[in-house]
Amino acid sequence: MAVSGAGTCKLETLEAEVEIKANADQLYKFISYQHHDVPKAASDKIHDVTVHEGDWVTSGSVKLWKYTIDGNVETYKEKAEIDEANNRVSLIALEGSHVLDNYKSFKVTYQxxxxxxxxxxxxxxxxxxxxxENDPPPQKFLSFAVTVIKDVDAHLLKE
Incomplete structure (x- = not known):
């Protein structure tokens, strides 16, 4: 994992790479267009995902996630950006019960x-x-995203 950009309140990044055993195309489809199935794959972490604007498949749609992290139930309202050409899905925070307490902007990208x-x-x-400046990097959210991807990978291998 790499951390870049320290010091002043500017855009910073955390990264991780997770090896997967499931079919890459199947996993991309799952994280791009099947958010409603994520609670089935990671039910101990992700409790619910609902569409607030748009639909499940359109880039720009808005969804509300309900999840548990570090024993706390939180919410994350995001706008999804789907980049099929690069097999990338970004979830941009619009509102969040905890994630935006320490961060002016927050975006999770899966590629x-x-x-x-x-x-x-x-x-x-x-x-x-x-x-x-003294707020910690969102390491717990990166670890959470890694474990959710591992759960999704294991779920897809069972199908």
Whole structure:
């Protein structure tokens, strides 16, 4: 994991890469257009996802997630940006019960790295701007995103 940009309240990033065993195209479809199925794959973390504007498949649609992180139930209202050409899905925070307490902006991006001889992976990038210089980086949200992708991967292998 890499952290770039420290000091003043500017755009910073955290990244992780997760190896996956499921079919890369199937996983991309799941994280792009099947958000409603994520609670089935990670029910101990993600409790509900509902559409507030748009639909499940259109870039720009707005969804509300309800999840538990560090024992606390939180919400995350996001606008999805789907970039099929690059196998990338970004979830841009519009509102959040905790995530926006410390961050002026917050975006989670999942990108499927196409299969090679060593398999496929998902690159997870958090882009955020702290409200205060002393606020911690959102490491717990990156760890949470990594475990959700692992749960989705395991779920797809069972299907």
């Amino acid at each position: 499927i790295i196409t299969p090679n001889s060593e398999g496929s992976s998902v690159k997870i990038t958090l882009e955020y701007e702290k409200l205060n």
